[in-house]
Amino acid sequence: MPTSTSKYQYITCDPTKCVGCQLCEYICSYVKTGEFNTYRSRIRTVRAEEILITAVACRTCEDAPCVIACPRDALSQDPNTGIIHVDANRCDGCAWCVEACDFGAISINPETKTAEICDMCEDLEDGPQCVKWCPKEALELTTPDRRAQRSRRKLAVEEVLGR
Amino acid sequence: MPKVVVEFYGTARQVTGQKEVTIELKEGGTFRDVVRALAARYPKLVGDVIQPGGEELQMPNMFNVNARRVVHDLDTQPQDGDRILLMFVTAGG
Amino acid sequence: MYGYSGKILHVDLTTRKTWVESKPEEWYKIYIGGVSMASRLCWENIEVGCDPLSPGNPICIANGMFAGTPVPVGGKYGLASKSPLTGFIGDSLSSSWFTIALKRAGWDGIVIHGASDDWVYVFIDDDRVEFRDASQLLGLGTFQTEETIREELGDDQVRSATIGPAGEKLVRVASVTNDSRQAGRTGHGAVWGSKKLKALSVRGTHGVSVADPDALLQLSYDITQAAQGPHTQKYRILGTMANVLNLNRLGILPTRNYQQGVFEYAELISGEYLHEHYHVKTIACAQCPIACEQMSQVKDGPYAGAMTGIDYEPLYAVGSNCGVKDLRAAIKTIDICDRGGMDAMSTGVTISWAMETFERGIFTKEDFKCAKYPEGFEPNFGNAEAVVTLAEMIRDREGIGDLLAEGSKRASAQVDAERGTETWKWAMHIKGLETPGYDARGLKTFALGLAVGTRGACHNRTAAYDPDIKGEVDRFSVDETRGKLAKSTEEYAAVYDTLPLCKFIRRCFTGKADRAGAWPAIAKLINATTGWDFDYDAVDLIGERAFTIKKAFNIREGWTREDDHLPWRWMHEPMKEGPSAGYVVSEEELEYMKDLYYEAKGWTKDGLIPKEKLIALGMDDVAEEIGV
Numbered sequence: 001m002p003t004s005t006s007k008y009q010y011i012t013c014d015p016t017k018c019v020g021c022q023l024c025e026y027i028c029s030y031v032k033t034g035e036f037n038t039y040r041s042r043i044r045t046v047r048a049e050e051i052l053i054t055a056v057a058c059r060t061c062e063d064a065p066c067v068i069a070c071p072r073d074a075l076s077q078d079p080n081t082g083i084i085h086v087d088a089n090r091c092d093g094c095a096w097c098v099e100a101c102d103f104g105a106i107s108i109n110p111e112t113k114t115a116e117i118c119d120m121c122e123d124l125e126d127g128p129q130c131v132k133w134c135p136k137e138a139l140e141l142t143t144p145d146r147r148a149q150r151s152r153r154k155l156a157v158e159e160v161l162g163r
Numbered sequence: 164m165p166k167v168v169v170e171f172y173g174t175a176r177q178v179t180g181q182k183e184v185t186i187e188l189k190e191g192g193t194f195r196d197v198v199r200a201l202a203a204r205y206p207k208l209v210g211d212v213i214q215p216g217g218e219e220l221q222m223p224n225m226f227n228v229n230a231r232r233v234v235h236d237l238d239t240q241p242q243d244g245d246r247i248l249l250m251f252v253t254a255g256g
Numbered sequence: 257m258y259g260y261s262g263k264i265l266h267v268d269l270t271t272r273k274t275w276v277e278s279k280p281e282e283w284y285k286i287y288i289g290g291v292s293m294a295s296r297l298c299w300e301n302i303e304v305g306c307d308p309l310s311p312g313n314p315i316c317i318a319n320g321m322f323a324g325t326p327v328p329v330g331g332k333y334g335l336a337s338k339s340p341l342t343g344f345i346g347d348s349l350s351s352s353w354f355t356i357a358l359k360r361a362g363w364d365g366i367v368i369h370g371a372s373d374d375w376v377y378v379f380i381d382d383d384r385v386e387f388r389d390a391s392q393l394l395g396l397g398t399f400q401t402e403e404t405i406r407e408e409l410g411d412d413q414v415r416s417a418t419i420g421p422a423g424e425k426l427v428r429v430a431s432v433t434n435d436s437r438q439a440g441r442t443g444h445g446a447v448w449g450s451k452k453l454k455a456l457s458v459r460g461t462h463g464v465s466v467a468d469p470d471a472l473l474q475l476s477y478d479i480t481q482a483a484q485g486p487h488t489q490k491y492r493i494l495g496t497m498a499n500v501l502n503l504n505r506l507g508i509l510p511t512r513n514y515q516q517g518v519f520e521y522a523e524l525i526s527g528e529y530l531h532e533h534y535h536v537k538t539i540a541c542a543q544c545p546i547a548c549e550q551m552s553q554v555k556d557g558p559y560a561g562a563m564t565g566i567d568y569e570p571l572y573a574v575g576s577n578c579g580v581k582d583l584r585a586a587i588k589t590i591d592i593c594d595r596g597g598m599d600a601m602s603t604g605v606t607i608s609w610a611m612e613t614f615e616r617g618i619f620t621k622e623d624f625k626c627a628k629y630p631e632g633f634e635p636n637f638g639n640a641e642a643v644v645t646l647a648e649m650i651r652d653r654e655g656i657g658d659l660l661a662e663g664s665k666r667a668s669a670q671v672d673a674e675r676g677t678e679t680w681k682w683a684m685h686i687k688g689l690e691t692p693g694y695d696a697r698g699l700k701t702f703a704l705g706l707a708v709g710t711r712g713a714c715h716n717r718t719a720a721y722d723p724d725i726k727g728e729v730d731r732f733s734v735d736e737t738r739g740k741l742a743k744s745t746e747e748y749a750a751v752y753d754t755l756p757l758c759k760f761i762r763r764c765f766t767g768k769a770d771r772a773g774a775w776p777a778i779a780k781l782i783n784a785t786t787g788w789d790f791d792y793d794a795v796d797l798i799g800e801r802a803f804t805i806k807k808a809f810n811i812r813e814g815w816t817r818e819d820d821h822l823p824w825r826w827m828h829e830p831m832k833e834g835p836s837a838g839y840v841v842s843e844e845e846l847e848y849m850k851d852l853y854y855e856a857k858g859w860t861k862d863g864l865i866p867k868e869k870l871i872a873l874g875m876d877d878v879a880e881e882i883g884v
Contacts, residue, residue, distance in 0.1 A: 019540035019547035023480065026326040026543070030473070035463025036325050037360065039413070050399070050436065050563065051537040051551050110461070133326075135480050135545035172505065173498040174489055176528060211486045221486045222763065225726065230506050230835035233727025250502045251490050252725045 008060040008082025009141050011043060011120060011128055017138035020045055020053040024130035024139060031121060031129050040109070042118040043130050043139075055139065057118040057130075058084060058105045066117075069100035075115070084117045091115050165192060165243035169201065172250035175224070178207045188241070194226055195237040197247060212249070223251040258467040259321035259786040260284055264297070265363045267378060267385060269451050270311060270370030274385045279364070285788065286874050290756030291347040292802035293318035293365060294334035298345065299809050299878070301367050308340040308443075309426060309450035315368040317358070317417075317456075320756045321785050323543075324359040324464035326476040328483055329758035331356050331543030335417075339442035340428045340450075341602070341663050342688040342712045344810040344819075346442030349716075349756055350417070351541035352435035357415040360460025368453065375424075377405065377416075377455040382462065390454035395421055397595035398433035405457050418455040419445045420597025422651045426450060427661040429602035429650070429690075433594070436565065437541060440599045442689060442711055443663070467787030475781055479764050480545045487763035491548040492538070496568035497527025499693070500576075506725070507834030508695040510577045512637045513608035514684050514825055517695045518834040521581035530566060530583055539565070546760055552587055559588035559644070566590060569715070572693035573604025574647070578611060579637030586640075589647045596651035605690035606664045607646045610656070611635045613671065613679050619656075626655045664690055681824040686713035697826050698836030699724040700734050704742045704849040708820045710806040717753065719745040732836070734845045739852025747799030751778070754802045771796065801873050808865065808875070811882045817863045820850055860884060 025041035033040045043057035060082030067075045067084065074090035075097055077083070093113030098106045106117050120141065121128045131139045157163065170183045186200045195218060202209050202217030214221050219237070226234040227248040228241065241247060262284075264277040287293040294316045303312030315337050322330025333355035339346025358366070361382045368378070375390040393401050401418040417434035423445030430445025431438045448454075466472050490498055503509040504522035511519040523529060530552055540547035553563040566587060574580065574589040593600035613619045614635050621632040624642075626649055635642035649657025659667050668683035684691045689712025696703035705720025706713050715721065723741050724731035748771065752759045755778070762769040765777035775795040782790045810819075822841055830838050854863045867883030870876070 019538060019544075020542070021540040021544050021547065022542050023326055023545060027473075029463070030326070030469065033463060034469070035465055037461075037463035038356075039360075039461050040463065051539065053537075053539060133477065133480065135484055136547070170505070172501050173494060173527070177493065211489045222767065223490070223769075227506070227727070232730075233725075235727065248502075248505055250505070252499060252502050252506075252721075 007062060007143065007145075009120065009143050010060045010082070011057045011118065011131060011139055012142050012147065013055040014138045014140075015052065015054040017136045018045070018053045018055060019136055019138075020047055021135065023133050023135060024055055027129045027133045028118075031124075032116070040116070042105075042107075042116055044104070055130075056103050056105055059103050060084070065100040065102070066097035066106060069096040071096060081120070081122065083119050083122055085119070086115045086117060088112070088114050164189060165241065167197065167241050167243075167245045167247055169197065169247045169249055172248060174251070175208060175212050175249045178212060179205045191240065193238050193240050194234050194247075197226070197241065198237060201249075224249060225251065257281055257284070257786070258465060260364050261362045263363060264365045264367060265380070265385070266367045266369065268369045269372040269376065269453060272387050284364075286801055287805070288754045288798050288802075289318050289320035289364070290332060290334035290754040291318075291336065291349060292334070292750070292754040292798070292805060294336035295345055295347050295802070295806045295809060297365055297367050298336040298338070299805060299812075301369065302338060304812055305814075306338065308338040308343065308346075309446060311369070311371040311451070313338045313447060313450075315444075315447060315451070315453070316365065317367075318365040319355050319359050319363070321782065322755065322757065324356045325466055325472060325785060326480075326543070327472065327757075327781055327785070328476060328479050328764070329541075329544045329546065329761045330755070331541060332756040332758060333358070334753070334756060335432060335439040335444055337444060337447045338813065339689070339711065340446045341443045341665070344687060344712070344813055344815060345710055345806045346444060346447075347711055347806060348432070348439035348441055348444055349753055350432070350434055350439040351437045351544070351758065353415040353542045354417050354434035354458060356542055357413070357458040357460040359464060360462050361458055362460070362462055366456070368451065368456075371451040372453065375452045375454055377457060378453065379409065379414075380456070380458045382460060390452075393454050394424060397421070398597045399436060399595060401455055402434070405455060409457070409459075411459060414457050414459045416455045416457040418597070419448045419453075420595060420651070422596045422598045422661075423449040424454070425651075425653045425661070427598060427650060427653065428663045428666070429599045429606065429661065430597050431599045433597055435542070436594070438594070438599070441601065441714060443599070445597050466785045468784040472781070472784040475777070475784060479761065479777075482764040482767075483545045483761060487767065488546045488760060491546055491760050494527035494531055495538075495548045495550040495566070497530055497550060497566060497571060499568040500526045500571065501528070503572075503694060504576075505835075506698065507831065507836035508698040510572055510691070510693055510695055512579045513577060513605075513612045513682055514691070514695055514823070515612070516833060517698060517831050517836050519576035522576065524581045525571065525575045525583050525586060527568075534566075534583060534587060536563070541758075544758065546758075548760060554584045554587050557584050558641075559584050562588040562591040564591040564594045569693050570600030570604065573601045573690075574607070574643055577604055577608045577693075578643045580640045580643055581638065582640045585644055588644050592644065592647045592651060596647075598647070598651060601692065602663060602690040603647055603650055604643075605684050606650070606660050606667060607635075607643055608637075609664045609668065609679070609683050610646065610660055611637050611639075611642070612682050618671070618675065618677050618679060623656050626657075663688060681828075684823045684825065686822060687711075687819055689713050691823060694721055695826075695831065695836065696822065697831045697839045697841060699731050700841060700845065700849075701729060701731070701738050701741050701745075703822060703826065703841045703846070704738050704853060705746060707822050707846060708742060708850065708853055709746070710803065710810055717746060717749055718742065719749045719759075732839055734849060736852060738849045739854075739856040742849070742853045743856040746803055747796070750799035750802040751775075751795060754798050755782075797873070801875070804865065804870070804873055804875065805878065808870070808878045808882050811864060815863075817850070820863065822846060
């Protein structure tokens with residue numbers, strides 16, 4: 001599985017906690033469109049093989065491939081947050097960015113024909129609404145470094161303490 | 164002194180890791196004293212099974228005496244030798 | 257209108273025509289959704305008196321107002337047809353994406369008429385309907401059918417309700433499956449099979465709007481948070497499987513075809529044991545923040561690899577009720593039912609009837625010949641491989657499976673007619689639907705609730721075990737309160753089944769599950785969704801109306817007071833052991849309680865509905881047809 005190379009924060013899902021309820025998609029679509037429509041969510045749940053469940057949103061890659069792929073320079077990355085901004089005037093919905101994204105985290109709005117990408121609800125005081133709503137605390141705002149720290153710690157506990 | 168056995172089912176069993184426990188009550192001891200004794204002995208029961216404060220059962224847990232009757236008033240007294248089932252019942256599925 | 261589109265889609269499989277029916281807002285205010293609206297659509301569209309497996313029996317699907325919104329556990333739909341098991345209303349519920357897709361496609365409900373000459377599946381792509389060849393799907397299991405259709409249509413977001421091989425072969429205990437959830441009971445799979453309808457697939461891309469989204473979000477958020485606390489603890493950790501040890505201890509765990517109420521190996525088939533040894537993942541239905549489905553997998557032995565969600569009801573049926581103490585075999589049997597598209601409850605209880613019939617010497621080894629065991633086998637209680645094999649034989653209608661596929665009522669009648677026996681005395685069903693996982697000899701209020709149930713022996717349509725188990729009444733005796741309790745608990749359940757909301761959320765509104773605790777909160781949800789002005793009383797009426805339309809359906813199909821019965825065993829054989837030892841539900845007790853119940857409902861002594869009663873409920877056209 002491809003991994004993010006980012007120093008930036010992004011929303012990640014712990015598949016051992018995720019139960020596939022899709023509340024993240026409901027709340028995201030409402031915040032972004034004013035309607036409940038999981039098709040318009042910028043975070044997407046995935047179910048496979050009956051028991052594999054997780055959710056995926058933009059990983060804020062450094063040197064983001066979607067930005068590089070865009071032939072119209074409609075996409076730009078905020079140097080402070082890593083968030084990908086879409087210039088609706090330039091974007092024509094060609095979907096090169098969709099193809100470039102290893103995470104499948106970009107979709108094209110069928111009506112406006114523009115790319116839609118998670119912005120971590122940067123304009124809201126209490127942050128990403130999907131993280132706030134997730135009933136199982138499976139979603140969190142994190143960085144690859146923090147994830148790595150936790151993995152090391154978990155491994156150490158398992159190896160040394162055997163639990 | 165009256166002795167009762169509390170049988171654990173569902174959450175109570177998971178939390179305590181026990182199937183049952185014998186509790187000795189003072190003369191005149193009540194079902195509420197049983198709740199208090201459980202809370203003292205198994206602090207982890209407080210929350211999902213016993214309400215914070217350790218005086219009341221958390222809904223929908225209940226005491227059933229000898230599989231025959233449900234305890235509605237915790238201030239009543241169990242009989243010596245009673246088996247008190249700490250359980251909840253859920254339908255569906 | 258908010259919460260509804262106002263449109264019902266009609267699809268005729270005989271003529272391959274479709275049309276749209278508009279319903280006025282007043283109609284929605286009476287029938288709401290779920291089982292009530294589905295039953296009403298069945299009332300409106302059936303050929304009265306038809307054979308349930310004939311083209312005149314419609315398939316009726318009804319969404320709820322909450323589908324596609326963040327209202328927790330609101331992603332459910334009702335499915336109704338005349339049941340091939342009972343000949344009365346067959347109303348089922350199922351959860352998850354299918355109904356949400358249908359809502360987003362712009363439909364409040366679907367009615368499927370007629371029957372196709374060739375196997376088809378119907379693809380509803382927003383407002384476009386396509387009849388597609390299903391020959392390549394024949395023989396596929398339910399989950400595999402869903403996946404295959406997704407691949408064929410090239411979209412992960414297509415959601416399907418399907419039948420498995422059992423439905424194709426008109427097995428009367430066959431179910432309809434979507435998103436690995438089942439509209440399990442009353443034999444819908446056979447109805448679909450009779451129409452050569454393999455699946456109903458939906459893609460819905462529109463958004464769902466509600467009257468007051470900010471209010472609805474706040475309400476939903478609070479309920480979602482409450483659903484993580486002690487109110488749902490029992491569902492989240494062990495799921496409904498926690499019941500095994502509880503009910504066993506109360507002496508009401510159905511064991512060996514209800515010959516006993518205590519199973520000596522209950523620990524081995526308990527939720528606790530399952531959790532420790534076989535649990536692999538807890539999953540949720542779409543739109544549910546509780547997550548109760550305990551996905552369980554067999555890792556060793558002859559059934560290694562079997563995996564499905566395990567709930568209490570299927571488990572008692574194929575476990576203790578067949579004397580099976582090996583959870584691996586039980587998981588395998590339920591897996592066969594889920595993939596084959598069969599109701600594991602009715603399947604298990606029909607198998608247990610066959611096992612007892614064998615143990616009593618009426619069936620012999622010869623009767624159990626099959627491809628796997630050409631010499632036959634001996635299905636004694638506890639023979640786990642026999643249960644697994646019989647489930648497969650029912651699914652395929654192989655050998656004696658062809659008889660058992662008819663359900664316990666018809667199978668016993670056929671055997672008794674051919675052999676002059678009385679096997680019907682241990683056929684555990686009410687109105688033809690097999691009994692659930694509670695022995696009613698130790699639960700007298702529940703016995704009444706089951707007997708008068710409109711779809712037969714169902715624990716979901718009545719919550720009458722509640723006062724018994726919670727000790728609000730003495731569960732071993734009968735008194736004058738039981739009629740009102742049966743009315744009150746069935747209508748309580750019907751409110752949830754009609755909105756529909758999953759009942760597992762019932763304590764999360766205020767901490768109290770009773771009407772006072774739940775109805776005001778539910779009224780707020782309804783009003784924020786639809787812009788209506790519902791109050792406590794209006795919510796309460798939802799349940800009475802739902803039960804009334806189902807009862808009216810049954811009356812029109814020929815129901816009489818004698819149909820509200822209990823299995824012979826519960827009425828004549830005292831429980832042998834355990835805390836419920838010595839008890840039966842006597843004829844006298846049952847008839848007394850039925851009198852009380854009809855009176856509480858405002859019906860006649862014969863159980864018929866007075867015209868004024870129907871008119872007061874806003875069901876004037878029903879009054880014209882069946883009111884007395």
